[in-house]
Amino acid sequence: MFNALVIDQVETQQQVALRQLSKQDLPAGEVLVRIAYSTLNYKDALAITGASPIVRQYPMVPGIDFSGVVEQSDHPDYQVGDQVILNGWGVGEKHWGGLAEYARVPADYLIPLPDAFSLRDAMVIGTAGYTAMLCVLALEQQGVRPESGDVLVTGAAGGVGSVAVALLAKLGYQVTAMTGRDTEAEYLKGLGALHILDRGEYSQAGRPLTKERWAGAIDVAGSHVLMNVCAAMKYRGVVAACGLAAGMDFPASMAPFILRGVRLIGVDSVMCPKNDRLQAWQRLATDLDPMVLDAVATEIPLDQVQQIVPQFLEGKIRGRLVIPMQAK
Ligand code: NDP
Numbered sequence: 082m083f084n085a086l087v088i089d090q091v092e093t094q095q096q097v098a099l100r101q102l103s104k105q106d107l108p109a110g111e112v113l114v115r116i117a118y119s120t121l122n123y124k125d126a127l128a129i130t131g132a133s134p135i136v137r138q139y140p141m142v143p144g145i146d147f148s149g150v151v152e153q154s155d156h157p158d159y160q161v162g163d164q165v166i167l168n169g170w171g172v173g174e175k176h177w178g179g180l181a182e183y184a185r186v187p188a189d190y191l192i193p194l195p196d197a198f199s200l201r202d203a204m205v206i207g208t209a210g211y212t213a214m215l216c217v218l219a220l221e222q223q224g225v226r227p228e229s230g231d232v233l234v235t236g237a238a239g240g241v242g243s244v245a246v247a248l249l250a251k252l253g254y255q256v257t258a259m260t261g262r263d264t265e266a267e268y269l270k271g272l273g274a275l276h277i278l279d280r281g282e283y284s285q286a287g288r289p290l291t292k293e294r295w296a297g298a299i300d301v302a303g304s305h306v307l308m309n310v311c312a313a314m315k316y317r318g319v320v321a322a323c324g325l326a327a328g329m330d331f332p333a334s335m336a337p338f339i340l341r342g343v344r345l346i347g348v349d350s351v352m353c354p355k356n357d358r359l360q361a362w363q364r365l366a367t368d369l370d371p372m373v374l375d376a377v378a379t380e381i382p383l384d385q386v387q388q389i390v391p392q393f394l395e396g397k398i399r400g401r402l403v404i405p406m407q408a409k
Contacts, residue, residue, distance in 0.1 A: 084406075085181030086386060088129065090139040093129040097385045097387055102142075110185035113153040114165060117178035118204035119144045121386065121402040122240060123326065126393030128173060129386065137175040143409040145351075146170055146207045147179030148200040149406075155169075156188035157284075160220055165193035166203045168211050168247050168358070169351035180386060192358055197366035204403045205378040206365060209240030214361040214368075216299040216321035217248050219346045223319040227253035230296030234258050234305050235276065235283070238265035238325050243400045245299045247272045248365075254297070259306075261282065261396055266351040268399065271376060283309035284327070289334030290341070297321075304328030311337040311345065323348040326396065336373075377401045 082103045104113065128135035128143045136143070151163040159165065168189045172178040177185075177189040193204055225232070232249055237258035247258045250273020258274035258284075259265070266277045283306045293315040300307045303326030310320055310334055322345060334408045337343040353361075379401030381389055392398050 083385060084145070084181035084275075085142050086129070086179075086383065088136055088141045089141055090173065092308050095136070097129055099384055100395070101183065104185075107183060107185040109135055111156040111188045112151055112165075112191060113157050113183065113185045114147065114167075115150040115152045116147045116149040116179060116182055116192075116406045117200040118149075119147045119229060119404045119406060120140045120204040120207035121144065121381070121390065121393070121404055122208045122403065123305075123324070123393050124208075125173065125180070126390040129390045130394060132394055135174050141173070142177035142179075142184075143182045144181070145173040146204060147184060147389065148194060148203040149184070150200075152183075154188070157201055164200060165191040166194055169192055169353070171351065171399065174182045180383065180404065181237070191230060192355070192362065193384055195362050195366045201405075202374050205374045205401050206244065206369070207240070207401060207403075208350055210244040210365065210369070211361050212323050212348060213248060213263070213357070214243045214365050215243035215348050215350055215357070216245060216323055217252070217368075218361060218364065219321040219348055220297040220299070220319050220406060223344055223346065225297035225319050226257070231255045231257055231294060233273075233278070233295045233310060234299045234300070235280070235310065236260075236301035237269050238399050239264055239301060239326065239396070240398070240401045241301045241324060243272060243301075244369070244373070245394065247370060247377075248368055249299075250274065251370050253380045257295075265399060267353075268350075268376075273372060280306070286332060286362030287312055287335035293318075300324065302327035304330050304402040305332060308333040311343055314341060316345040317342045317344070319344045319346060321346050321348050323350070358382055371375065378403050
């Protein structure tokens with residue numbers, strides 16, 4: 082038997098509880114993984130609180146990420162004892178996920194743990210950090226370079242934002258970190274932000290075009306924040322947009338796109354093809370300062386997950402939350 086967080090539906094209400102499951106309860110899949118660490122992302126908070134319809138079938142073990150050790154494998158790519166990580170692919174939404182001591186998944190969902198990282202490091206990074214890297218790659222692929230000018234990261238004290246600030250700073254960019262929490266200014270400067278911008282400046286509807294400020298931007302907020310980011314991009318600036326912390330809407334004007342040639346690139350981590358994932362993890366191995374992992378991580382026991390997750394929806398989480406699993 083092993084511990085798992087389980088979301089069930091009773092009539093139309095979600096119920097969440099820590100339960101004992103057996104390996105026979107796990108869904109079909111080629112690889113059985115003894116989970117070492119999981120983590121919490123914004124999407125896990127949406128799933129566990131039921132704030133958005135993330136869970137597609139019940140009962141569901143939430144958790145869009147895990148790292149662990151292969152315990153059984155029916156697939157030639159994975160042998161017993163291999164260290165693996167999983168990000169996304171609908172795990173924790175439609176396939177049982179990482180907030181458990183065991184998971185059974187299709188082999189294609191897994192990637193080998195990069196040599197540079199421990200199983201814990203991989204979950205300090207998690208989907209949030211790997212998405213931050215995908216966003217940095219998107220800026221690079223569109224030609225944004227440190228010499229192009231200042232770059233902006235929104236939601237900077239959160240998971241994606243913290244890793245994005247650290248990555249961009251290490252790569253030599255002049256990073257401005259936007260935050261709604263002035264108490265996090267020192268934390269963000271410690272990650273490499275040169276300037277702090279108060280989120281209030283971008284939270285309301287604004288003019289379609291404002292002073293050209295940013296050569297590149299990584300946005301986790303959407304809604305008015307993304308609109309104001311686009312309005313303040315330099316000529317041919319690039320915005321990598323991955324999140325909806327402020328809202329799923331995008332109340333914007335065409336002006337930045339047709340008058341300044343601004344490029345808005347959507348970034349998805351969930352169904353991202355395997356080669357792009359491997360590239361992102363390789364780049365994390367070379368471009369993320371290992372000291373950053375300590376600076377951004379907080380450990381949370383599995384039995385406190387339910388208490389903590391509402392704080393994501395209130396924008397109160399700093400950096401990354403990592404969950405150690407003690408598989409028996
Ligand atoms: P976090 O909760 O860790 O960070 C979100 C941050 O956004 C908060 O810490 C806060 O930072 C800021 N924020 C909160 N509310 C608002 C608001 N109303 N307006 C503007 N900013 C706000 O979440 P994650 O970093 O894990 O995820 C961030 C977003 O990215 C989420 O929407 C998530 O769903 C999305 N995401 C998307 C992925 C993809 O594949 N596309 C993958 C991973 C995440 P501060 O206080 O510093 O302003």
